[in-house]
Amino acid sequence: MSAPATERRWRLLPRSLLGRMLLLTLLVVLLAQGLSSLIWVAQLRASQLQGLQASARSLAHSMSASVSYFRSLPVAYRPMVLDQLRSMGGTRFFVSLNDKPLGMAALPITARKQAVIDVFQDVLHERLGQQIEVSVEFVSPDDLRIFNSGLKLDELPRSWAHYSLTLEPLNPPVLVTQIRLGEGEWLYIASLLPEPYTSLEAERLPRQQIGFIALTTALLLLFIGLLVHWQSRPLKRLARAARELSLGADVAPVTEGGGSEVVEVGRAFNNMRERISRYLTERSQLFSAISHDLRTPITRLRLRVELLEDEALQVKFSRDLDELELLVKGALQCVKDTDIHENIEPIDLNQLLETLAEPYLGDGRITLEGRALAPYPGKALALRRCIGNLVDNAIKYGERAHLRIIDGAEDFVLQVDDQGPGVPQQQMEQVFVPHFRLAGQQQGYGLGLGIARNIAHSHGGEVSLLNLRDGGLRVTLCLPRMAE
Structure with a gap:
């Protein structure tokens, strides 16, 4: 990175102590809260996945029990039992018998859907036998087909399937399991996952957590801002006094306040101010005395030079006195011009x-x-x-x-x-x-x-x-x- 680019980036940072402390605090808080939130969400999702697998396993055991019951019934009695179940309504599963597996547009597989499908297949194969032919998939309610004729969910009587396959106002995916019972006979079982895993969506950071992060960040910035402002006031007074002192103004002693370090700086400044003031006063008195002491002998020497009879010698003495007086005037003028009160x-x-x-x-x-x-x-x-x-x-x-x-x-x-x-x-x-x-x-x-x-x-x-x-x-x- 070039030096001008680096310089421009540094210029974007706040220049005041308060601004830099607040920016640093904000970055630290956001970093800490972000890391803790990521860890918390990861643990939450891991526990949710474990709960989802446990619920899916329980549902799979119930489904395998239902399949075992239907397999135990004579073939002629199975449609009659299904009609009775539909007339009763409110069952956990919607069950139908078809002569072939129904083709439906399956939803895209996500990690959670795949975990549920794996659990169902493992449990069903374990309870019903490894040779059984099973199809497990998630289907959108809009694409769901119920019977061989391709009937949709909305085309059925409400008491038949709506209680077990809909959850208004949500539109959760439906778990469809199709199991082959025999030649030309497929058992169709559709159900929803139990709460709170109905939607199968991974929960985002809760609003309460986001609100807590925002509240704690705002409070921390407020307290840090008040603390820095309280601590920086003595520094601002000290900076103003130092600038006025550098310009030669008569500066009153600064008030010693704030933290112990700031108090120590203020005390040192007051001591320095006293020494500088004393030095300036002594210097002014010294040069005034030098000016007075030098002018008198120079004037006296000029008078004596006028009494010399040798004109050549008189010219030489006069030239030396002129040069000496020029040096004295220059030194005094230098002090006078740079020490203006x-x-x-x-x-x-x-x-x-x-x-x-x-x-x-x-x-x-x-x-x-x-x-x-x-x-x-x-x-x-x-x-x-x-x-x-x-x-x-x-x-x-x-x-x-x-x-x-x-x-x-x-x-x-x-x-x-x-x-x-x-x-x-x-x-x-x-x-x-x-x-x-x-x-x-x-x-x-x-x-x-x-x-x-x-x-x-x-x-x-x-x-x-x-x-x-x-x-x-x-x-x-x-x-x-x-x-x-």
């Missing part, structure tokens, strides 16, 4: 991109393709700085920029294509390092891409580079749309 709010990315591209639309240096389908929850100023850095880099080093939006339910993707020389493959990751510049690039601090990637990382996204085949560089910003 903002509230998370829905951002209209279409408006943000149009605002950034508006100054360049007049001269055609920027083209915009596609639109965002929905607002994106994040930090407005941070994302504006992130996308602005990507656009500025494209204009600065590639002269023109083509912005392409690919928005979906799972993530927002922005591709920025320029017409510049691109980036050497071995330096793809180095360009994200602060103060790194490619050969021939002397503008700025070398912080734009690094800041953009840090902001993307804080939103759970990524910034990647790709050299285009026709020339130019493609910078891709991918921001996931995480479920609330």
